[in-house]
Amino acid sequence: MTSPLTAAEVRRFRALHDKREREAQGLFVVEGEKVVTELSTDGPPWEALLVTADSGLATRPGARVIPAADMARISHFPTPSTAFGVLRLRREVLGPRELAQGRTLALDGVQDAGNVGTLLRIADWFGLDRVVMGQDCADLFSQKVINASMGSFSRLRVVTAPLAEALATVPATVPILGCDLHGEDIRRLPPLEHGVIVIGSEGRGLSPAVAARVTRRVTIPRFGKAESLNAAVAAGIVCAHFRR
């Protein structure tokens, strides 16, 4: 049975594009047949699961089949997808001694949403224990970050925190690694069980307050002439060494 959205519902779901509206409603959107299907298996419960009749999820208990025209009205995609899930937004808080243990990826001012999502995939692939997002990063719950993370947002512990302050809680025995052009050759870095890898923004690198907390500067050797690597590519290479 197809159940059209009311005008008020269309407005409410569409509004989730906007960060202030997400905060006000306490909800965010996951869109796309593949990722919604994946999250439906073992993921968090949906606040709403809206699908079109041609979705593989149309017969799933709890799914609400809506007309394709309604999906086009609320979709965050240029080409509307067949599945639109709404989840409760919950911001995780960093524990007082949490960064003393395990492997952390910390993002400092990474504003490109695609890069943030790609970085979450990397943290998930390499089984890091958490991602700390500084307050000037792209919003974790924006559609672009959620999409680019390919579901990794749901499998990872992601906390938002003032980054320089958070790094101040890291004990001296746990290295805080920052990537630049004049550090130790990453190829000589031993695998690390406990540590924080800090990634800065593409354009400006690390902020001074965060850079001051870095205890170990590492460098990916350059053989050619490019001025830099993309931030997510650099993070991937550092994580691969971290866990070799």
Added chain:
Amino acid sequence: MTSPLTAAEVRRFRALHDKREREAQGLFVVEGEKVVTELSTDGPPWEALLVTADSGLATRPGARVIPAADMARISHFPTPSTAFGVLRLRREVLGPRELAQGRTLALDGVQDAGNVGTLLRIADWFGLDRVVMGQDCADLFSQKVINASMGSFSRLRVVTAPLAEALATVPATVPILGCDLHGEDIRRLPPLEHGVIVIGSEGRGLSPAVAARVTRRVTIPRFGKAESLNAAVAAGIVCAHFRR
């Protein structure tokens, strides 16, 4: 002296957004103060170099200062930049035995322009000898590829070729490496002096004709649960191992 664009010039420069127009005019655009300045030092000669009065290039011989309103009309950016360079488009052709020597990055159906540009930066950073782009990749001369490459397009040899046919010319002594989930552990791969790294599209991986040419399957070990890494991130990790 500011020299406004004629209506015909505005049309001609704007049209370079479009691939068919680029081919017809034999020109493409590099935009942005930073990359245009970098290329002005030791790069190729500009067919046209259009700048606004506040550009650092305004006094450069050969630069034409145009009104900001004209720049806004031709700019490929949402926020118009201060420098718009036009270069002659030249497609390089693969030599008959070229893939037998050195290090090659080969792109199979990588349609995301940002990923293609990021891959060119990686090839440039790691000093690879060339990039071969299969015919179903994003257009090298599109604004998004050129921008994301951050100038690397001008320092690299990039050829477009039917990829499966090109790989058929690789001698048996030169490995063709493809990344998947069931290959050799990349950490055990020795550095390679001669070889081809093939990168597939994000969604579909390698095409069957190209996959059939791969002689060595390699895998980046996974420690967590992400289904895959971004294609450019994977390429960066493989190249870092390739050159360690």
